[in-house]
Amino acid sequence: MTRELSVEGIAYGGDYNPEQWPEEVWAEDVRLMREAGVNMVSVNIFAWALLEPREGEYDFSRLDRILALLHENDIAADLATPTAAPPAWFFRAHPEALPVDRDGRGLSYGSRQTFCPSSPAYREAALRITGELARRYADHPAVVMWHIHNEYGCHNAECHCDESAAAFRRWLRAKYDDDLAALNDAWGTTFWSQWYYDWDEIIPPRPTGAVPNPTHQLDWRRFCSDALLSLYEAEREVLQEAAPATPATTNFMVMYNFDALDYWRWAPKLDLVSNDHYLQSADPESQIDVALSGDLVRSLAGGPWLLMEHSTGAVNWQPVNRAKGPGELRRNALAHVARGADGIAYFQWRAAKAGAEQWHSAMLPHAGTDSQIWRDVVRLGADLRALAEVRGSVGTAEVAVVWDWDARWAMELPSQPSAELRFQDLVRAWYEPLWRAGVAVDFVRPDADLSAYRVVLAPSLYLVDDEGAANLVSFAAGGGTLAVGFHSGAVDENCHVRLGGYPGAFREALGVRTDELFPLLPGETVGLSGGGTGALWSERVRLAGAEPVESYTTGPLAGAPAVTRNSLGEGTTWYLATQPDPATLAALLDRIRTEAAVEPVRTTPQGVEAALRRGPDADYLFLINHTDRDAEVPVSAHATELLTGRPADGSVAVAAGDVAVVREPRGD
Structure with a gap:
């Protein structure tokens, strides 16, 4: 079954966490969302403790009101399973589900993703809350997509506990067809007397006196990726049974410093591939990483994809968290669209005043609407509405x-x-x-x-x-x-x-x-x-x-x-x-x-990025000027610059730090 996102044009929004605010703030939120052109938000990502205050006891009244408010205001919901952050009561009941690091230290709860991916207790609890959500909201008119978990493996890509060790052995037995001799051969265990005579002798690659076996370490990385993938697939199966026509995604992290998951194995399991991407403040040309990431995600998706998270300004987790410069918010977002994104979303809608991410930027910053970020967010919403026809178009790489x-x-x-x-x-x-x-x-x-x-x-x-x-x-x-x-x-x-x-x-x-x-x-x-x-x-x-x-x-x-x-x-x-x-x-x-006779999509002045998306009847040329100089770029006859609606017959001007998107009818 083909499952498509039922949002018109380019999806635009961000993570919405109304549970962090008094209910009287919600009406202002949706009013401002409409002003900014927001048409989809992700909700419920970290709300498990509020939905299930005690094991098996549920309170969906708050989420009912949130979804109703969004629907009344024509804002679609990407409804998340809240399984990235189990509540404190779960860990008190199941301390064995807490992860263990490579050095054998048991970690505590008190943040997010503090669970062992191989924990049976966690899997059972996660599928239980997922099932309750699925049955309650399968036919809700606001829900257009399931958002499964959040950033799998961001903080718990590996767990070295005994349960993980047992799961690793089961994974190895399946991979090597229960043939221990085949594993010994693959791992080269004759080196340093590492030969295994019993599956139970195999443990995760924990710290040891010298260098661990490389194939042991590589199979461990493969196992860890698959262990998390199995959790995604289990939740997906529950959701699909309840709502077979609703697409599901989980947000990848194709960016510079994350390498825990083999996304080639993950991508075919998603109805819509989505990604989170954040700039590295220390990178003087971070726009190149934006493009590389976008091209990689488009390739994983085999076509258009969704940008599920990025930042309007500074993040909170780097040594120095740099605000974005003039026009950078807009250039970043439209560069992702240029590389195939059919949705642009941020973490998060309203900047938090408390918690670990209180200094992370948002669409509605601490300063409120009298801020440059808000003005840029509103302008971007208008830009994305002007680019609605670009949705579904594809790349043309040779x-x-x-x-x-x-x-x-x-x-x-x-x-x-x-x-x-x-x-x-x-x-x-x-x-x-x-x-x-x-x-x-x-x-x-x-x-x-x-x-x-x-x-x-x-x-x-x-x-x-x-x-x-x-x-x-x-x-x-x-x-x-x-x-x-x-x-x-x-x-x-x-x-x-x-x-x-x-x-x-x-x-x-x-x-x-x-x-x-x-x-x-x-x-x-x-x-x-x-x-x-x-x-x-x-x-x-x-x-x-x-x-x-x-x-x-x-x-x-x-x-x-x-x-x-x-x-x-x-x-x-x-x-x-x-x-x-x-x-x-x-x-x-x-x-x-x-x-090899490969030509650029367009010859441009130095510092002007060019990318092309191909639609059924026209090409869409994105021109992003990363310089402080105005530029002029040749385009085809009868072209139109979509962001302004002006004709661009033969050439288009791209001001310093600005963006142009040109529709070129096919055959001109």
Whole structure:
């Protein structure tokens, strides 16, 4: 069954927590929501303690009134199951459900997500409250979507208690078909006398005297992601039974500092993929992370998605929480729409005056309506109404970047050749030049269908299974262009080194062979023959059919190839055996995509972001000016700038710090 969100145009709103305020405030809330153009809010996310004050005793009177008020004011509800924050009475009755950290310390309740994901008592209580909600509100006219839990794994991605250990063993027995010898082989347990003779000998990777087994750690990460996914699926089943036509989501956290869940496994389980995204105050060009995140979420969704949370201004959980600059609220939100978001929402509607997030910004700030944030929120509501026709349109990328959570987890385990490698840093380094050039990008799994792309980039694919490697190689041999970054293809799905020389699974396809790695020290660089430098990594590459494009000019590998190009079947492969400086990397990627006949969506002045969504009859060109200079961008004839409604026949002006969205009729 196809389940769609029954909200007209672009959904707009945020987390609404009226239980934090006296009831007389609610009427003002909905009045201001209507003024701002809000048409959907998420409710009930952290209300478990109020709905079920004692086990099995329920009070839905407050939620009844909230939903009725929203419906009376034509504001839809994304109704949450409140299972991210069990009440204190639950933990007093079930202290065994509290999580245990890696060092064996039991954690206490008193915040959110203070439960063990494998706790039977928690699962039972969570499904009970979910069932009560489902039966009561399945046919409520305000409810247009179920919001299951909140930010799974944000604070309890791992629990090392004995119940988790038992669940881990059950997961392993299922994965290895109850064959302990197969597990021993996959984990390489002959090393350091780690052989297991009984399933009960296996425990989570707790602190030990030396480095834990890498495959043990990798399977643990996989298990933890699946343990939380099983909770989502259990709640989803309860909701679907009661309301089979109502879509359900849970908010992902595709942003820089979160890597706990394998969202490729999660995304197919959601009716609508949604995401939370917050800027890093220390990032001077955080707009690039907004774009990368949006492209990744769109790729997970396979089309449009919902931005469930971001901030109007400062957050409260970074060392320094920076307010947004002039126009940044609007640019951020519309950049997410440009990358496929059909809904824009914030945490939260009204800024809290108490609690752990009292210094987190909101749509209605502490200062009230006489504030810049409020004026920006109202203006954004008008912008989103003007963009209603954009809903449902899709992206048009011919370049794909390989993203894999297994590869990320494995590469960042201890005892690697270099502890300086960070998966997302490497991916962003390759993504950034494409963003600056206005080249559309999708993200893909190694085993994805690649037939829609001309170029596939694998900046960091340390771990890859045989199927994924063969898929990427086949893409190139069939006429595509494949570019691979250093330390890729090194190990299989069990973290076993692929023997015979590096880069392992891609060695023959790339036409190179490396026999020894020379990672660079922090701050160390090597010269490159094109005049640039390489950082982080170098290796002794020997040509085995490829041609050199760049060579090292300094260091112990002077004269050896650093960047190579190879013909493979009908296509081309590239290997980057170092991390080139930004200008050199940009030039290389420009050459790679130009040779493959990949053009930017639009050529724009420096600092003007361009992204394209394609509708049935028109293209929608988003132009976001991140500079302090006005810009002029060519557009097609008979175009219209949607935010102003003005014709843009042949060109459009984008003021400094401003945004333009241009409808270009197909065929012009």
